[in-house]
Amino acid sequence: MAFQMIEGVRIWGDPDAGAVSQAITCSQHGNVVQTLLMADHHKGYSQPIGGVVAYSGQISPSGVGYDIGCGNKAVRTNLLASDVMPHIGSIMDRIASTIAFGVGRGNRYMVDHELFDDPDWNVYMQVAGQKGHNDLKQLARQQLGTVGSGNHYVDLFVEPATDRLWIGNHFGSRGFGHKTASGFLNLAAGREFFAKAPGEHMDQPPVLLNLDDEVGELYYRAMKLAGRYAYAGRDVVIDEVLRLIGAEADFAVHNHHNFAWKEKHAGQDTIVVRKGATPSAPGQLGFIGGSMGDISVIVRGKDSVENVESFYSTVHGAGRVMSRTQAAGKMNWKTRTRSGGAITREQMRQAITDYGVELRGADTDESPFVYRKLQTVLDAHRETLDVLHVLRPIGVCMAGADEFDPYKD
Structure with a gap:
């Protein structure tokens, strides 16, 4: 098998001491069936990024994290990348000026969606009252179809094997999910519900709720609603980019990696909490960004013994090897300047120019230097997934440099 065991935790890839310690802590609290670390793992809040914990009858809101869903x-378009490349600069300008990027940003226009008639909005009447329900629903309406900051993006890709143009995005449930x-x-x-909470500690034990208790059941319903909201937001953004470039999609892949699922593993019913981990059941498709x-890449889960032992989970990205502060330096929020970063903007610009990427936004904390190579972590999971499509970015759009990112995951 490609994984190793450390104190009962199944670990793919090279163990990161901090993430392993967090995973061991998770394994020691609650009705844990199994704890796992995918090959892109690194430290997170309470449950590590790339961490998977399967519980019996329990769910962990700290494990799912703040960016629920x-x-x-990713969608494959009917366009050829070679036809798009001569206009890539103006296309990326249109994407950057049309799609709302950044923390707390609302859409330039209100997007109506059947999601807002979902009966699970009643959860917020119970936990937050009429005003809290109305405020959260209004925030969700304002931010549907916006991308946020951190490592969230809208990208254009070429599939070198076919020259087809692909569009991909990465983000979650925005301020609505964070407040949930x-x-x-x-x-x-x-x-x-709306109390001012004390700050979390990185290595604190997971917060656990029993699914047969009222708060646990309400959280599960709210989490699923936030997940549907995240799906709707990604759909809206992809549709807008298709419109901007005059393209149609003929194939789509869509998945969460911060969520909890009711699944059967090891002969029992479980709640599988994946934080920064992609579901990979046999035949299931996933989009994993570098x-x-x-x-x-676009991947498909294998029908293999090792995939069973991974609890049908795989990586969600390449995984960080350098923290945001280490890469970009410490931020002075009064002057909005950083100092002491290991990566300069000149280094970042040169790296993406050499790779052939047209970039809008982003800072050195999202530069290629702060991540593993995606192929490295994919190789660690070769017995659990097949790679169907390899994509290379030609246009990347993210929130601008020096954006504060409150979404801890």
């Missing part, structure tokens, strides 16, 4: 969507997570973490601690200077 964060995930990827914060609210239920408050409730779990005996505070009011850095802006690396490949991304």
Whole structure:
């Protein structure tokens, strides 16, 4: 098998000491069936990124994290990349000026969606009252179809084998999901839903809710609603980019990687909490993004013994090897300047120019230098997935440099 065991945790790839310690802590709390680390693992808040914990009868809002339903969507278009490349600069300008990037940003126009008639909005009437329900729903309406900051993006790709143009994006449930997570973490601690919570510690044990308790059942419903919201947002953005470039899609892949699923594993019913990990059941498709200077891939889960032992989970990206502060330096929020970063903007610009990427936004904390090579982590999971399409970025659009990112995952 390609994985190793450390204190009962199944680990793919090279073990990161901090993430392994967090995974061991997770394994020691609650009704844990199995704890795993994918090859792109690194430290997160409470549950590591790339971490998977299967519980019996329990769910962890700290494990799912603040960006509930964060995930990827990719579509193959009817256009050839070679026809697009002469106009890539103006296309990326249109994407950057049309799609809303950045923390707290609302859409330039209100997007109506059947999601807002979903009966699970009633959860917020119970936990946050009429005003809280109305405020959260209004925030969700304003931000549907916006991308946010951090490592969230809209990319154009070429599939070198076919010259077909692909569009991909990566983001989650925005401020609505963040407030949902914060609210239920408050409730779990005996505070009011909108109370000001104390700061989390990176290595704190997971917060657990029993699914047969009222708060656990309400969280599960709210999490699923936030997941549907994240899917709707990614759909809206992809459709807008298709419109901007005059393209149609003939194939799509769409998946979460910050979520909890009811699944059967090891002969029992489980709740599988994946934070920065992609579901990979046999035949299931996934879109896994690399850095802006690396490949991304469309994968399919294998019907293999090792995939069973991975609890049908795989990587969600290449995985960070350098923290944001280490890469970009410490931020002075009064002057909005950074100092002491290991990567310069000149180094970043040269790297993406050499790779042939037209970049809009982003800072050195998202440069290729801060991530593993995607092929390295894919190789660690070769017995659990097949790579169907290899994509190379030609246009990358992210929030601008020096954006504060409150979404901890």
